[in-house]
Amino acid sequence: SVVAMPTVSRVAVCGGTHGNELAGIYLVREMLKKRADGTEPVSVVTVMSNPRAAQLCVRYVETDLNRCFTRAALSAPVSETSPYEMIRSQELNALLGPKASAQAVDLLCDLHNTTANTGLCLITYSDRDWICLHICKHLEMASTPVRYVHFDIPLNEAYSLDSVGKHGFAMEIGPQPHGVVRSVIFSAMQEGVQLMMDWICQFNSGTLFEGGWVDVYTMVKNIDYPRDSETHVITAAVHPNLQDRDFCLLHPGDPMFLCFSGETLRYRGKEALYPFFINEGAYYEKGVALSLARKRRVQIPSVRSETLR
Amino acid sequence: MSSRTNVSCLHEAKRVAIFGGTHGNEMSGITLVNMWKQNSAEIERNGLLIKPFISNPKAVKKCTRYIDTDLNRAFTPENLSAPDVEGLLYEVQRAKEINRMFGPKGSSDAYDVIFDLHNTTSNMGSTLILESSTDLFNLQMVHYIKKAMAPHTCSVLLNEHPQLKYSTTRSVAKHPIGLEVGPQPQGVLRSNVFESMRTILKHALDFIEFFNSGVEFPPCTVDVFRVQERMDYPRDTNGNITAMVHPHLQDCDWEPLNRGDPMFLTFDGRTILYEGANTVYPTFINEAAYYEKQQAFTTTCREILSANAIRKAFK
DSSP states (O other), rough: OOEEEOOEEEEEEESSSSOOOHHHHHHHHHHHHHHOOSOSEEEEEEEEEEEEHHTTSSSSSSSOOOOOOSSSHHOOOOOHHHHHHHHHHHHHHHHHTTTTTTOOSSSSEEEOSSSSOEEEEEEEEEEHHHHHHHHHHHOOSSOOEEEEEOOOOOOOOOOSGGGGSSSEEEEEEESSSSOOOOOOHHHHHHHHHHHHHHHHHHTTTTBBBBBBBEEEEEEEEEOOOOOTTTOBOEEEOOOOOTTTTTTSSTTTTTTEETTTSSEEEEOSSSOOOOSTTTTTTGTTTTTEEEEEEEEEEEEEEEEEEOOOO | OOGGGGGGOOOOOOEEEEEOOOOTOHHHHHHHHHHHHHHOOGGTTTTTTTEEEEHHHHHHTTSOOOOOSOGGGGOOOOHTTTOTTTOOOOOHHHHHHHHHOOTTTSSSSSSEEEEEEOSSSOOOOEEESSSSOOOHHHHHHHHHHHHHHHOOOEEEOOOOTTOOOOOOOOGGGEEEEEEEEOOOOTOOOOOHHHHHHHHHHHHHHHHHHHHHTTTTOOOOOEEEEEEEEEEEBBBOTSSSEEEEEETTTTTTTTTTTTTTTTEEETTTSSSEEEOOOSSBEEETOOOOOTTTTTEEEEEEEEEEEOEEEEEEEOO
């Protein structure tokens, strides 16, 4: 059976949500240069989410913009003295949302980079959003693996910009240092966005997309660095055997950290899980050395856009 | 066998400093120095005063390269002689302080050796940076380190260029050495990079200890890459970059770049070729901190430097 879904008529592509994640920033700048001439099959709004941070080439100016989209943050009273990103998240919500309303854009694609060796990930809050899952299935790229990552958080508490759209995901590509644009990463992001737009255009024009299976990685927990109990300073680095091995199954007993003292610390969990965001530079301050996910195959139905009456 | 006249007798190197955090987001040096400040056992050597030191603590606290201005460009004669007034840039103040503690630069009171620990987003591997082609002590030390690290490669970068040479934090010492290990993103600590830097320092301190104990080091040669030119990204009239380092050049630090080789790839897919007449050896390819310094990569040429035998001078 085929699931009929509304057309994806309004799309937002956002870059620079973190001002030092450069592939998205340069891609958005290139997209903004091209003037819309009204013949585009899909209406796309291209946004530089955090222009002040992008100007300074920093992740954020006062607070992480990509944590400012919970229902609480979006409805908090703001004034000129509020942190810049709290004001900005409400502006973006007005422009692209409001979140959880009928006026929100149909799909919000938020472009990110990571220092971790993640390849291309679509990161979202749902494991049954057929639009997002079909886009993921469509994104087969020679240059990079493509994976679907799911954070099981209810919409109210979903904190990132992509949660503003009716459908949404972060398109996260690594590895790339912050403050650097690597041409293979830029090209991969450009191709990813293009393939996403191709799917949307085909979907909107009535193409039937056959169902099938998508591997979904659902976040289970984060692991912090070992730290000195008094000073809180980290006492180890990600182990060389784990470094750059995002999405390679981590078994109980596998090396996880190599202490400066020379000792190896091993994964003590009972369940083999998939590590990702291994050694992301921005996560030291958040107390995250790596995240762990469970993988399962999700069956997705065939989909076609609803015929307008 | 070396005759007495061919051996250079140099002063004992008694005071050594190890600087981390000259750039507050280059994590290997910061981590090593903090570790050694807490427990210095690993860096202790007979007869040597070794001081681990965080050069830019405010930048380290914020995990940013610098607060007001790049500390590693701040040790100019103008800055070091600037009067102590209100409103001095933080790093200029800091440069004066460091010059007081470890210098004064150019004087006989200055520290003998300063190792300045850096990381780069470029694929430079382990690199030792020299500022002089005639500092025999440094040339012999670098030769020793390279041999000790083998088969792991240590490249040697020589920046003696009259215009492109800059006033580094380490230049306060009689024998300044830069340690640059990459690739590592800013704000990230990679175990392999950390351990490489740690090992280089171990060998460096061993050398100094041997030298101070009277060991004579025979004449040697050192393969170096001498800084030639800075190459910027192509930019538009607003100063924004219009191209990225080409995938064929990305990560190819120290490899030959010939006329006609791809150099940049524009955002709309056009390749820009290297047009220089001579083969060059690029380094610092796509270093994050150099976008604002108008530097996509630095060209170098290969050279072999010679050093006399050296021995500690007897009193």
